[in-house]
Amino acid sequence: MTWFHRVVLVFFGLLAVLWVGHSISSLLSLCRISHPLASPLFVFEASLSRYQAPFLVGLLLSWFWLSRSEAQSQHAPTRRYLQRNLHGVFALLSWLAFPMYKLLYLSLWGLFALKHRRPQRLTLACLLGFGLAGLSQSAALQACVAPPVSTERNKQQVMHMLAVYRQAHGRYPAHWHELKSEIPKTRDFVILQNPYDPQREAVIDFNRVVNPRWAGPPHASQANRYTDVAGFRLYHQWWRSPEESPRDQGILVYRQQSPQQYALYTLNTSGELSQD
Helix, strand or coil: CCHHHHHHHHHHHHHHHHHHHHHHHHHHCCCCCCHHHHCHHHHHHHHHHHCHHHHHHHHHHHHHHHHHHHHHHCCCCHHHHHHHCHHHHHHHHHHHCCHHHHHHHHHHHHHHHHHCCCCHHHHHHHHHHHHHHHHHHHHHHHHHCCCCCCHHHHHHHHHHHHHHHHHHHCCCCCCHHHHHCCCCCCCCCCCCCCCCCCCCCCEEEHHHCCCHHHCCCCCCCHHHCEEEECCEEEECCCCCCCCCCCCEEEEEEEEEEECCEEEEEEEECCCCEECC
16 A cells, blocks of 8 residues: 555544544534534535635645655656556545536546555545544534524514514514614513624615615625636635625615505615515
């Protein structure tokens, strides 16, 4: 077994252990956990999805350096060890690539693995399959995590507050500021925050939508721009923290249609009203 293949086996073995620990912790806690606290696997997956460019560069450098070093120690041509280690490279690419490209890299991995018959080939295949299966299961485990603060959660809280207000006053508030003034007085009411911009309001009245300052076009961040190449997403500025691109402005618009009826809208990134 070459030095590079030992590194690949250790990598997939560690990946499998992390996934098993993540699955066990999720089941034991009945899904009431947050990913960063459940297992290092989530942090590992999130980091690699962002830093694929340096990971690929590191993979190629490791493949070349380890192959060259072992070839020199064995007094063999470097090209020979580079070819022998190619199926380890394709194994890692199969794990990292987009789903539609995994079959391509798996096929290339199989071809090079068959060309160099080794006892560790079956072990590598098992660990690779286990790692891929584990990562596919992690998507299902994400359903166990409580949803983050969002416009939709704010909407559910506003609807609850309006129901409590109607029960106490026999009608819905004519304007949002009427209910907002009751928030400090009522234990069932909560202070809402805009999930995307704490400086902006979370709820406004319908008559304020005409104000153009509420219609802000989406901001295109350089840190969010990327190029997809051969099954990999390469961010142009992977060293910068990504900025979330919301589908709405995090603002709910309240409108009293009658004392016994109301409507709630959301503002999209173009400032247009939408109602679910």
